[in-house]
Amino acid sequence: MRQVSIIGAGMTKFGEHWEKSLRDLVTEAAVKAVADAKLDGGEIEAIYGGCMAPGLFAGQEHVGALIADQLGMNPIPSTRVEAACASGGLALRNAYLAIASGAYDIVAVGGVEKMTEVTTEQTGVILGGAGDQEWELFMGATFPALYALMAKRHMHDYGTTEEQMAACSVKNHANAVHNPYAQFQRAITIDDVMKSGYVADPLKLLDCSPITDGASAVILCATEKARKYTDLPISILASSQASDTLALAHRGSLTEIRATKVAGEKALKQAGLSQKDIQAAEVHDCFSIAEVMAIEDLGFFKKGTGGKVSANGETALNSKLSINPSGGLKACGHPVGATGVKQAVEATVQLRGEAGKRQVSNLKNFMTHNVGGSGATVAVHLFARGD
Amino acid sequence: MAQLLPSVWRHIPERYSLLGSHCENCGKDYFPQRPICPTCRRKGKIVQKLMPREGKIFSHTLVHAAPAGFELEAPYHLAIVELKNGVHLLSQIVDSDSEAIQINSPVKMVFRKISEDGKQGAIAYGYKFKVVRNAAAASKPGKPVGKQSTSSKK
Numbered sequence: 198m199r200q201v202s203i204i205g206a207g208m209t210k211f212g213e214h215w216e217k218s219l220r221d222l223v224t225e226a227a228v229k230a231v232a233d234a235k236l237d238g239g240e241i242e243a244i245y246g247g248c249m250a251p252g253l254f255a256g257q258e259h260v261g262a263l264i265a266d267q268l269g270m271n272p273i274p275s276t277r278v279e280a281a282c283a284s285g286g287l288a289l290r291n292a293y294l295a296i297a298s299g300a301y302d303i304v305a306v307g308g309v310e311k312m313t314e315v316t317t318e319q320t321g322v323i324l325g326g327a328g329d330q331e332w333e334l335f336m337g338a339t340f341p342a343l344y345a346l347m348a349k350r351h352m353h354d355y356g357t358t359e360e361q362m363a364a365c366s367v368k369n370h371a372n373a374v375h376n377p378y379a380q381f382q383r384a385i386t387i388d389d390v391m392k393s394g395y396v397a398d399p400l401k402l403l404d405c406s407p408i409t410d411g412a413s414a415v416i417l418c419a420t421e422k423a424r425k426y427t428d429l430p431i432s433i434l435a436s437s438q439a440s441d442t443l444a445l446a447h448r449g450s451l452t453e454i455r456a457t458k459v460a461g462e463k464a465l466k467q468a469g470l471s472q473k474d475i476q477a478a479e480v481h482d483c484f485s486i487a488e489v490m491a492i493e494d495l496g497f498f499k500k501g502t503g504g505k506v507s508a509n510g511e512t513a514l515n516s517k518l519s520i521n522p523s524g525g526l527k528a529c530g531h532p533v534g535a536t537g538v539k540q541a542v543e544a545t546v547q548l549r550g551e552a553g554k555r556q557v558s559n560l561k562n563f564m565t566h567n568v569g570g571s572g573a574t575v576a577v578h579l580f581a582r583g584d
Numbered sequence: 585m586a587q588l589l590p591s592v593w594r595h596i597p598e599r600y601s602l603l604g605s606h607c608e609n610c611g612k613d614y615f616p617q618r619p620i621c622p623t624c625r626r627k628g629k630i631v632q633k634l635m636p637r638e639g640k641i642f643s644h645t646l647v648h649a650a651p652a653g654f655e656l657e658a659p660y661h662l663a664i665v666e667l668k669n670g671v672h673l674l675s676q677i678v679d680s681d682s683e684a685i686q687i688n689s690p691v692k693m694v695f696r697k698i699s700e701d702g703k704q705g706a707i708a709y710g711y712k713f714k715v716v717r718n719a720a721a722a723s724k725p726g727k728p729v730g731k732q733s734t735s736s737k738k
């Protein structure tokens with residue numbers, strides 16, 4: 198397998214883009230990434246685009262071809278990748294594998310979702326498609342409800358509290374204050390979260406990631422050729438993926454995402470690293486409890502202590518381990534198909550030392566963790582400076 | 585919730601009577617039915633089996649923000665129920681005091697309307713669960729009701 202690097206990255210601001218369509222968003226992110234890589238565009242041999250539900254959100258399928266068309270890149274192969282909220286992470290992984298295998302030298306990776314074309318209720322139903330429609334959504338489950346079921350059991354087994362979970366949202370908002378691309382560049386307090394009203398007990402509105410429009414893109418290149426385009430390629434040290442049952446009830450545990458454990462361990466093994474070698478990670482905090490479980494399942498903290506260490510500030514920027522310096526899904530926003538690629542954009546910006554006031558200091562290795570649904574798909578990537 | 589009718593019809597045996605699967609090779613039970621035993625794969629021997637209708641709450645939540653089609657029921661209780669044979673399933677909890685809905689509370693299956701496909705559409709029925717006051721409620725273990733080979737097409 199060949200080594201693969203990122204040579205360009207770009208994203209739109211995340212938020213409610215009433216004036217922009219899906220194609221506007223993905224084009225904006227891709228043009229930024231191509232310019233950042235100092236490419237003309239003709240060097241790109243293939244495209245992988247992550248997008249969860251464009252047909253339901255915007256009536257538009259066949260997004261692979263749409264992206265190549267919009268970017269003026271026909272006739273190169275262009276493929277849409279779908280794995281619910283992990284669509285972006287899997288687009289990145291497919292592009293990585295295509296270059297590692299030797300099939301291509303330069304590949305563009307995009308992620309996009311245009312979510313505000315429909316009502317909040319319709320959005321809930323569409324995102325529900327990431328779960329088990331016939332056995333869970335049919336019974337009245339929603340995504341907040343599925344994560345609430347995990348949270349309730351985590352509280353029961355480990356004494357995790359609502360305030361501890363709220364601390365994840367508060368910390369992520371504090372990081373997003375310094376991210377000009379974030380949907381919410383404002384701080385919130387524990388009290389704000391606690392008073393924000395139950396969506397599915399024990400999860401409240403401010404435990405949940407928002408509805409977001411946005412796109413993100415990175416350009417991957419075979420490392421052996423990356424120096425032709427940049428003095429500072431960002432090496433992809435590892436790429437891994439795991440799956441689990443679609444239905445939450447069919448898992449062995451409610452307090453652990455097994456696919457996260459499997460993918461996390463595989464990625465560290467591929468890179469020859471251990472948890473203590475990682476200084477920062479973007480983890481999939483679609484709900485506050487998801488961040489609590491992610492930092493446990495990735496092996497950074499002991500099972501059951503994720504809430505406590507979050508409340509103690511051990512995951513704040515430049516503390517023990519900087520979790521979600523971008524603001525995470527909660528505060529940077531969660532355009533579902535774009536999120537996994539946005540995490541790679543943040544890794545690139547951070548490893549280049551260009552993150553401004555949210556810069557992680559003494560950064561060597563960066564992890565990204567992208568989850569589909571309630572944990573049926575997980576992608577983990579590891580990055581480091583390539584200079 | 586368009587196109588509900590075929591899905592409702594296909595799942596009647598499972599949703600009306602908790603018909604699941606049993607692997608005669610490893611002894612594990614599954615609900616809903618599975619074509620292949622995830623433990624044994626090709627060595628597995630899947631047969632149909634009725635699940636027990638009693639169990640306990642493994643985790644629960646009160647859903648305030650309801651999805652389309654469930655607005656009139658909100659807020660409503662959802663739970664992961666652990667049946668007496670260890671099988672987990674997701675269900676609404678009905679006809680129960682909120683205080684009684686706790687992890688480990690004993691529950692039993694009841695038959696209810698789940699949803700309807702618009703005013704003139706199909707009505708879907710199926711299982712929900714309720715908390716039982718008397719925890720000593722008798723358990724009727726499921727028994728195999730038919731055979732189905734894993735090697736058959738699916």
Ligand SMILES: [Zn+2]
Nearest residue numbers: 607610621624
């Ligand atoms: Zn078996």
